[in-house]
Amino acid sequence: MAITLGLTGTLGSGKTSAARMMxxxxxxxxxxxxxxxxxxxxxxxxxxxxxxxxxRGILAPDGRIDRKALGRIVFADPEKRRRLEAxxxxxxxxxxxxxxxxxxxNDIVVFDVxxxxxTGFDRECDRTCLVLIDEEKRIERLTKHGWKKEDIEARLRxxxxxxxxxxxxxxxxxNSGGLEAMRREAARIxxxxxxxxxxxxxxxx
Numbered sequence: 001m002a003i004t005l006g007l008t009g010t011l012g013s014g015k016t017s018a019a020r021m022m023x024x025x026x027x028x029x030x031x032x033x034x035x036x037x038x039x040x041x042x043x044x045x046x047x048x049x050x051x052x053x054x055x056r057g058i059l060a061p062d063g064r065i066d067r068k069a070l071g072r073i074v075f076a077d078p079e080k081r082r083r084l085e086a087x088x089x090x091x092x093x094x095x096x097x098x099x100x101x102x103x104x105x106n107d108i109v110v111f112d113v114x115x116x117x118x119t120g121f122d123r124e125c126d127r128t129c130l131v132l133i134d135e136e137k138r139i140e141r142l143t144k145h146g147w148k149k150e151d152i153e154a155r156l157r158x159x160x161x162x163x164x165x166x167x168x169x170x171x172x173x174x175n176s177g178g179l180e181a182m183r184r185e186a187a188r189i190x191x192x193x194x195x196x197x198x199x200x201x202x203x204x205x
Contacts, residue, residue, distance in 0.1 A: 002028075002103035003193050006125035008116035010162055011155045012138040012147075014175040014182065015131040019112040021186045030099050032113040035092045040065045045091045053083055075154040089119055096121070108193050117160055117168055126196060129189060130169035132162050134176055 007022070009015030023029040039046040042063055050065060051058065054073060060066040074081040096111055103109050113121055122128045133141075142152055166172050171192075173185045 002100055002105065002107040002109045003196050004100055004125045004127075005108065005110045005189070005193060006116045006122050006128040007110050007112050007131070008114060008122075008128070008165060008169075009131035009133075009175075010138070010159050010165070011114075011152065012142045013131045013133045013162075015112065015114070017179065018129075018131045018173055018175075018182055018186055019110060021183050022108075022110050022190060025187060025190055027108040027110045027190060028099075028103055029110045029112055030096055032092055032096065032111060032115075035095050036088050037067070039088055039091045039095075040067070046088045049087045050084065053087065054080070075151075075158060078158075081158060085115075085119070093119075093121060093124075097124070106194075108190060115159065117165055118158075122168065127170040127193060128168065129171040129173060130162070130165045131173045131175055131182075132166060133174075137176065 005022075005027075007015060007019055009018075019029045019031070036046075038044060040050060041047060047065065050070070054070065058065055058070045058073070060069075070084070074084045100109050100111075111121070111125060113119070116122050116125075116128060139149075139152070143149075171185075171189050173182055173189075175182055
């Protein structure tokens with residue numbers, strides 16, 4: 001069984017950069033957002049259920065689900081967000097488990113999961129890692145990419161606060177020190193994970 005790391009971070013933290021670095025260092029990275037996008041494609045597991053739940057108004061002219069339109073609906077209403085999560089998350093979790101089972105015993109599989117703790121998937125990982133960033137840098141980064149303040153706030157309300165994620169995580173990468181500092185931390189974490197290979201690991205509580 002592979003060594004598994006649940007990697008997370010709040011919106012704009014730099015989690016994707018950390019995942020990319022770990023992939024360059026030889027880890028097998030599984031992007032939960034990509035799996036969710038694939039699950040919502042026409043003919044895929046979550047497509048019909050999602051259209052039935054939220055109506056054909058979420059569809060683009062080509063028949064695909066307009067993720068931005070869907071996002072505006074679910075991030076404005078916690079109940080609707082939970083309804084979508086109940087449809088999509090089980091499909092994503094099943095695919096993540098399948099990919100982990102396919103990996104070699106000494107492989108490191110990094111699950112890039114925005115809602116790692118919120119969904120309870122942290123309990124299925126050998127270790128967890130949070131990428132954090134201070135609020136000022138987060139806002140600066142997201143606004144440069146065209147995010148509106150109200151959209152940022154809506155997304156953050158769907159996530160646990162950084163402080164709570166840091167308390168739960170086995171590793172924390174502080175993204176205030178630049179990319180090279182992040183790379184060094186990523187390398188240190190992967191080295192520690194490799195030391196787990198072949199050893200009996202206690203179950204997560």
